[in-house]
Amino acid sequence: MRKLWLLAALAALLSCASEKKQDEGASKALVIFYSQTGATRAVAEELQKQLGADIEAIEAVEAYDGDFQATIQRSQQERAEGVLPEIKPVEADLSQYDVIFIGYPVWFGTFAPPVESFIKNYDLSGKRIITFCTFGSGGLDSSTADMQRALPDADVVMGYGVRNARIESAPAEIEYFLKSNKMVEGEVDLLPDYSAPQPVSEEEIAIYDAACGDYPMLHAQPVRVGKAATAAMTYYLYEAEENGQMLKVKVQVGNEEGAKPEFTEVLRAI
Ligand SMILES: Cc1cc2nc3c(=O)[nH]c(=O)nc-3n(C[C@H](O)[C@H](O)[C@H](O)COP(=O)(O)O)c2cc1C
Incomplete structure (x- = not known):
């Protein structure tokens, strides 16, 4: 009889332990973000x-409630003075999350200052941090x-960025990003790798110009290009020269x- 009790107690203990393990395994991620004009908020909510x-x-x-020019000015002044903006206390108990998605608009090639304040004020050691951002032209990499x-x-990995x-x-790109990185369940057709870069043809220069010609902050000339294609889309990874610097520009064109x-992204940190 005593033995039976012991066995029952052991079984109860084991089932508790496995429930706990399941809970831990299912622990939620936290999405925390700064957004000035709503673009990063839209990505965060998705x-x-x-x-x-x-x-x-x-x-x-x-x-930061001024217009674009006022924000540029305030931000540049704060940078010059080495001042970071004070942020309101974060309510989430960060110790409850192993995985934290940190989102921001790219300002001057990096995360906006309120996010710098956040990562300075809170202990993120040991966390898996996944970045995400929105930008005019690029800056996820830098x-x-x-x-x-x-x-x-912390274990900081590059997440998702969008112009x-x-x-x-x-929404569709986030679904691809999360599924292809096994962050949520589901199958996706993985995009093929780009081919080795080749000197650009006239047709490829015309595609580059049609994609990027209107964008005022990019003054790069395409030199080489690698390509990848699916049934729906052709993807171009241009290597381009801007003021003696090489950068990469991503372009995509529907096959219809x-x-x-x-024009989907500029990569300058290469
Ligand atoms: C002060 C400031 C600096 C910026 N710097 C960059 C930049 O370096 N690169 C870029 O691609 N976009 C830059 N942008 C554009 C923002 O990243 C873009 O508008 C972003 O989507 C805004 O996100 P939000 O709506 O979440 O605030 C800048 C915008 C501001 C206000």
Whole structure:
């Protein structure tokens, strides 16, 4: 009889332990973000929805509520003075999350200052940090590299970024990003690798110009290009020269007749 009790107690203990393990395994991710004009908020909310994550906005005590020029000026002045904006206390208990998605608009090639305040004020050591951002032309790569340097005790990995001009593409791209990285369940057809870069043809220069010609902050000339194609889309990775510097420019074009080439991202941290 005593033996039976012991066995029952052991079974109860084991089942508790396995439930605990399941709970831990299912622990939610946190999506935390700063957004000045709403683009990064839209991406954060889509991530929250697809991940079933918790979400919180980072807010500056003195909001950046000026227009683009006023924000540039304030931000440049703060940078010159080495001042970081004070942020409101974050409500989430960060110790409850192993995985934290940190989102921001790219400002001057890196994460916006309220996010710098956040990562300075809170202990993120031992966390898996996944970056995401929105930008005029690019900066996911450079801002992630900056965050890796700023958080050497965290495991910072590059997540998802989108040009604000293409924000309507974010839900489908986020689904691809999360599924292809096994962050949520589901199958996706993986995009093929780019071919080795070759000197650009006239036709490829015309595609580059059609995609990027209107964008005022990019003055690069394409030199080489690698390509990849699916049934729906052709992807171009241009190597381009801007003021003696090489950078990479991503362009994509739908395979249907008359599709307009889209400029999707500039990679400058190469
Ligand atoms: C002060 C400032 C600096 C910026 N710097 C960059 C930049 O270096 N690269 C870039 O691609 N976009 C830059 N942008 C554009 C923003 O990244 C872009 O508008 C972003 O989508 C805004 O996100 P939000 O709506 O979440 O605030 C800058 C915008 C501001 C206000």
